[in-house]
Amino acid sequence: MVKIYRFSGLRPGRQDAPKIAAVPYDVVTADEAAEIIENNPLSFLKVSRTDAVLRDIPSDDERIYTAARDAFREMEEEGSLKRDESPSLYLYRVKQGGSLYLGLVACMDVDDYVSDVIKKHEHTRYDKERDRTRHIAATNANTGLVVILYPDEGDIFGYIESILPEGEPEAVVKTEQGNVHELFRITDTVRLAHIEDLFSRVPASYIADGHHRAKSAVLVAEERRKNGTYTPEDGRFMAILFAHNRVRIHGYSRLVTDLGDYTPESFLAALQERFEVRPYGEIDDTVFRVPPLRDAAGVHVFHMYLGGAWYECTCPVENPDDLIGSLDVSVLQKQVLEGMLGITDPRGDPRLQYLGGARPLADLEERVDSGEFIVAFSMQPVSVGTVMEIADDGMVMPPKSTWFEPKLLSGLVIHTLGEGEQK
Structure with a gap:
């Protein structure tokens, strides 16, 4: 069965979200990321692509990851990112051209990845795997979303769509391409429990995008189990779940x-x-x-x-x-x-x-x-x-x-791990 978990997301407020939200780290080059950060110093790329800021340092230098940790902490300390007061699930909607995508943001279990309840269809690249493992360990957070597909005949997606809040989203970001990204928070305990129950009946899920983020989260959890700093939050990684027939390749x-x-x-x-x-x-x-x-x-x-x-x-x-x-x-x-x-x-x-x-x-x-x-x-x-x-x-x-599309923005919601690894 597929296990999903609520979490207290760290995220920007409505006013700051359009400035902070950024494209995923792996869809831009260092030069492109540097230009974005120069034009917008609040961009979350200063956390996810710190190598674009420290151009005179080798991209695998430990100082890159230390700088990412420091930039992430600074955003929280300044109040650019604030933590929700209670564990929640989140709905993430993307309006892209004539298409509308709706996914559920939750945490998933690293042990389900290991046991193949979360199925993979690609091997990871060594360099990207090492990079994201070090990045997760340094920032103590899942700063990007793993995209997961679940087989659905309409029951799950239909319910998720039906509870989409009618009020103002927690965040609205319009990209240069004209795509609109919206984040909604689900806090009603009855609805949360029903969503969790619906997914508990699904036998397996499938990674669509973010193989490196998922594998790296597993490696961080394994390392913390070995060194005795492991907490339950270390055994979870942030993902967005889409019905299998509602994405594009x-x-x-x-x-x-x-x-x-x-x-x-x-x-x-x-x-x-x-x-x-x-x-x-x-x-x-x-x-x-x-x-x-x-x-x-x-x-x-x-x-x-x-x-x-x-x-x-x-x-x-x-x-x-x-x-x-x-x-x-x-x-x-x-x-x-x-x-x-x-x-x-x-x-x-x-x-x-x-x-x-x-x-x-x-x-x-x-x-x-x-x-x-x-x-x-x-x-x-x-x-x-x-x-x-x-x-x-x-x-x-x-x-x-x-x-896979849609591509989701980074920085709209973040899952932080346990406190044992922070320095």
């Missing part, structure tokens, strides 16, 4: 720094021995994905940007019953990244970087055209059903196979 792009022994011309020629490669022509680089030129049923398809031009690469799916092997990201990894470029560790090879699927294609073009990367690959999305089926079978997808 994008692909996750890949960028590679070099072609090894290949030139762009010889790489393209070698690629044509493995795939049908077609010049794509002009694209709309303001959108998030390249529409396939042909029906993608029964074929792998991905798009490549190389030498200032886009190409569509396709090949037949050899075994549709192989859930992992039939993924486009799997054939790209096996045939191209590993088979041609020698990138055998997609979790840790510095030659390979990722860009979230909700970034315009122009971002991929810019990073290749600038010379920072030599080639980019844009992927098609997979279905939520495929993700859940893979997790149910105990398998994992290649790293960064899915980009």
